[in-house]
Amino acid sequence: MRRRFLQVALAVTGALVVGVAGAQQFPSKPSRMIVAFPPGGPADVLARPLAEGLAKQWNQPVLVENKPGANSIIATEYVAKQPGDGHTMILANDPSLSSNQYLYSKLPYDPVKDFTPVAGVATTTLILVVPASLPVNNLKELIALAKQKNGTLTYGSIGPGSVTHLDAEAFATLAGVKLTHVPYKGTGEVIPALLNGQIDMTLTAIGPSLPHIRSGKFKALAVASQGRYPVLPDVPTFAEAGLPFEASSWFMVAVPSSTPKPVIDRIAADVKRVVETPEYREKFINAMGMEPLNLGPAELAKFLE
Numbered sequence: 001m002r003r004r005f006l007q008v009a010l011a012v013t014g015a016l017v018v019g020v021a022g023a024q025q026f027p028s029k030p031s032r033m034i035v036a037f038p039p040g041g042p043a044d045v046l047a048r049p050l051a052e053g054l055a056k057q058w059n060q061p062v063l064v065e066n067k068p069g070a071n072s073i074i075a076t077e078y079v080a081k082q083p084g085d086g087h088t089m090i091l092a093n094d095p096s097l098s099s100n101q102y103l104y105s106k107l108p109y110d111p112v113k114d115f116t117p118v119a120g121v122a123t124t125t126l127i128l129v130v131p132a133s134l135p136v137n138n139l140k141e142l143i144a145l146a147k148q149k150n151g152t153l154t155y156g157s158i159g160p161g162s163v164t165h166l167d168a169e170a171f172a173t174l175a176g177v178k179l180t181h182v183p184y185k186g187t188g189e190v191i192p193a194l195l196n197g198q199i200d201m202t203l204t205a206i207g208p209s210l211p212h213i214r215s216g217k218f219k220a221l222a223v224a225s226q227g228r229y230p231v232l233p234d235v236p237t238f239a240e241a242g243l244p245f246e247a248s249s250w251f252m253v254a255v256p257s258s259t260p261k262p263v264i265d266r267i268a269a270d271v272k273r274v275v276e277t278p279e280y281r282e283k284f285i286n287a288m289g290m291e292p293l294n295l296g297p298a299e300l301a302k303f304l305e
Contacts, residue, residue, distance in 0.1 A: 026263045030061040031087045033253075034079050036072035036096055037158060040188025042205040042288065046121055046251055047091045049284050053274030068185045071161040072096040073107065080109035084258025086267055091121070092254045094163050097304060103161045117300035118253045118264055119271035120293030122285050124205045125225040126167060126247040127235070129218040131194055134201070139221045139241035142201070143175045151178035156190040156199040159183050164190075167224070167247035168203045171238075174245055194218065203247065206231065206289025224248065231289045250293055252300055268296050 033051045037043050044066065051062040067075035076096040082088035090096065095103075097111045109115075128139070136142045146153045157165035160183050172179045182199050184190045187208045193199050195217060202209075206229060212218040213232065220235045224247035228237060238245040253271050255264065274280055275292065285292055295303055 026086050026266060027058045027060045029087060030063060031058070031089065032063050032065050034075050034088065034090045035064060035066045036068060036075035036090070036093070037186035038066055038068045038188045040191070040208065041158070041186045042124055042207050042249075042290070043091050043093060043251055044186075044188070045207060045288060046284060046290075049280055050091075050121065050253075050271065050274055053277070053280065054270055057270050057273065069159075071100060071103075071159045073100060073104075073109075076100075076111070076115075077108040079254075080114040080256060082256055084256040084260070086255060086259050086263040089118070089253050089255050089267070090115075091251055092117075093251050094249050095161060097252075097254060099163075099166070100161065112304075114257055115254045116257045116259060116264055116297065117304060118255055118297055119268045119275070120295035120300055120303075121251045121253065121271070121275055122290040123248055123250045123293050124207065124288075124290045125223055125229065126164065126203045126249065127206045127209060127223045127232070127289075128171070128201060128203050128221045128238075129194065129209050129213065130201045130221060131197055132217055132219055133197060134219070136221070137219065139236075139238065139243060142221055143177055143243075146172075146175070146177035146179060151180060153177075153201065154180045154182050154199045156182050156184055156193050156202045158186050158190060163247070163249045164203050170247070171203060171224075171243075171245055174243055205249065207287075210289060229289055231287065252293065252295075264297055272296070 033047050035043050035047045047064050051064050055062040067078055072095045079088055079090040100107055101111050136145055155168050190202050191208050194202055209218055213220045222238045222241045223229055223235050224238055224245055
């Protein structure tokens, strides 16, 4: 019994030593932040300055790699199979660590067992926008036109099963209309499609659509939040426009679950330090119509549950 106790004690001590050593050595090489969507979308906009901020703290390059496709499955599976040394992270969002497990009968990764959430970054409310050429000026008129067109009005999403797909279908159900879904790989493709008249509407993150709303190329019909957003104070909420409806999305840094806790704690503290800088907060969160998600590993685990 005593020998067994000593073996266990040595094993635990060894693991602690390895974990502490790993944290002291981290980062020992360039790191990567994987983004599940093409450049230009909110995830990419958040990831790049975050990677720059981490690189300055770590004195090592932090590269952003875009691996879009399959409703974030490609990127998330890739990160799940990487060594748990902290040098490969993912800027995860709703599908990758939450909704995909309920949408697909088999995933090539387990969002609970294969990942540890590290640090919250931001949440974003969705906004319903249409091109200036569409003959509607408010939500009531859009719903009336959709009923008149009987399923021929189109909307763009960032892919089947994505937040912008599921929430657009939820909106259509609540409004009692039929819409035709046109999937894309990311917001960076949806916005140009709307500008070019290839689709009639989209329910999207506020940030990427802001310049086009302000220039008059897009009409913003409603925001899917409880209250109006400071960056667009004249745009009513869905509830104010006559249809109670809310929709949002979140972004957080996560790593493979085999990553030692001291490394996780180091990354969490350093991400928080970057995200809480006035420049990052104002330029990449507030100005983009987002809100900070100031949660650490333990709080994020509960948030995901």
